[in-house]
Amino acid sequence: MLQVQLPDGKILECADNASAMDVAMQIGPRLAKATVAARIGDRTVDATRPLTTFTDQRPVPLRLLTDRDPESLDVLRHSCAHVMARAVMRLFPDVSLAFGPTIAGGYYYDFDLKHKLSEDDFAAIEAEMAKIVGQEEPFEQFSLGRPEATQLCSDLKQSLKVEHIQTGLAEHEQLGFYRQGEFVDLCRGPHIPHAGYIKAFKLMSVAGAYWKGDAAGRQLQRVYGTAWFSPKDQQAYLDQIEEARRRDHRVLGKKLGLFHITPDVGQGLCLWLPKGARIRVLLEEFLRNELLQRGYQPVYSPHLGRVELYETSGHFPYYRDSQFPPLFTAQAGGLVDAWIEMLKKDEPLAEDAEARLFQAAQVLGVEIEGFDLSLAKDEKLKLLNQWQRQHERYLVKPMNCPHHAQIFKAQPRSYKQLPLRLFEFGTVYRYEQTGELNGMLRVRGLTQDDAHIFCTDDQVEEEFRNTIELTKFVLKSVGLSDYRVQLSLRDPNSNKYVGSEENWSRAEAALRKVLEESGLEFHAREGEAAFYGPKADFMVRDCIGRQWQLGTVQLDYNLPERFQLEYVGADNKMHRPVMIHRAPFGSMERFCGMLIEHFAGAFPLWLAPEQIRILPLSEKSNDYALQLEKELTDAGFRVTTDLRGAKVQAKIRDAQVELIPYMAVVGPKEAETHSAALRDRLQGDLGAMPVSEMIAKLTEEVRERSIRHVVKSELPTAEETSKEVANEY
């Protein structure tokens, strides 16, 4: 007999070869019907295979998973991925399968296929899937040794699977497969008992993807789908996607006149229209006041800096490809620069090509003493670099920190001045890849609410704690309360990082300690750190459950080293300060873009670009309306008056559509009593009230920075999209 222990501690006696399904049946047929999979320890397993195949532990620690457990959805979706692959294979027999894991909200499967899939194919695939689901065939697991597994995949003409067994799975002695009817797939599982458990599914989109995520590798076609235990759940999911689409900041930004991006200015370069700029100014003023109170000092730095500055900081060599190319004052600068880059590459430059470069350089007035084409590569590089250093080269700044480091260096520093907190809304430019650009969320010119804190080793913890507090305060003020922190640490197996082992360990330990003490939800991730230090990023969830990376705090032991920053300590010796980079908003562009989506364009009163619109009943009341506009403007509000010769209903509708928080309807009655009929965008008519009362009410709402009208997502939010390929080997 096999002993099984359920979550409530109860022990059941079962047959030696019992499966989770058998256990469920033993408890009750209704439970058995609802059972989808099972959990043994922290592993999700098939409900239909003997428990003894999964564990040697006795009694077996078993938790049955029904369609109500979140883990079950992953199982269902992965099975649905198999169903989809099977359908695709029936329609396109020459298809070669890659991977088909679950992801947040659904699943995908990558195909290598001659036929170019498009959404037009979805109906046929879905129809085939419906047939498969209707047949309710079971998923049957079996294992093979390496040679047999390789042979099987090869017989099935699945070359990608063969490749994967030989490379990615080189360590595995036994390889698992699942069979469903004629469809066999190399797969770790687990799966639902049979396809009939899929009560709702839908193909969502098709896109390109790379084999094993390698941009240099083969391009595959990826079909995304979703699957649910009930059509109702699926509809709720589709509704949420629709809601996200409605909130798209690019659409709202256009509709509400907040910002504009045009190829006439350049890709990824954002124009802030008056109303969008208004929101930004308000946020900047809010933060500036807060920083001044917290002992920060404002600084300004130029948009350009010498290339050498960024060579010193390390940014230029490391990020060269994602920066705008250097600017040269000498005419031939670009040519020499390109020449150097070509020489640096391993493949040798054709001799006549280099001769022509040399000639062109000479035409452009480059004179390099002692240069000869017959010189060794290193010699040539030395002379060309020497020429470059004798001529000015500038970079549009990709980072503010080197400038701020220079401000620190501008005078001798004493420990008494530390911590020195320098802040600037600094605009930086980065040459992001075309495919990455996305409205205001990913741009090529962005303004960071940047600051650098220079402090002693002893102050690091306290300063880091303060920045965490600041970020918490800022997020709270704009009504963002659902967030957690991602602590990004170095990848111990990589050598892309600069700085000593010891500094890294110290920095990582300090961050972890403060985060632990802060009570914030945080999780650590290795390999996500910046090249110069570990960081803590604020991952903020908006009102419909999407996650955004906004504020960031980064520790840096490296830059002070590179810039040779020093201060005089109490011991009259020179010491190296530590630098903390921090930006509670992150970038103004990204933050505002996120806020637009979070509020669906309906900003709270304190941030609304237009707070009140005065609607005169007819032209007869225009004079009073304008008088009221002046009064409200003097009281500090952002007000306009709708003087069009339209009916008040039409004016109301337009103001509603433009998401103006308050309307003030005025007619002869109001003019007589110096009042206004206030209309709340959300609650409707609030009735007439004296102007003084209205000012008091709205002033209070601004002062409190009240947030109303934010919807809360009904759906459980998908856990952050994991990079791991679940369900796959």
Added chain:
RNA sequence: GCUGCUGUAGCUCAGUGGUAGAGCACUUCCUUGGUAAGGAAGAGGUCAUGGGUUCAAGUCCCAUCAGCAGCUCCA
């Protein structure tokens, strides 16, 4: 950067080789109103750009630019 899709009026879009269209917005006129669209008239286009095929191209082909989705990247 890669793969795929898209580009027609300020906006949203229709137009499948034969005279450039609609709704909204805009302008003017009428209407002077009490909480989500009053009426009429008018103006607005090098059909993204450049080539090509054709008697004829918004429509077919090629290139470029830009946008969208996904991948890859993100100091």
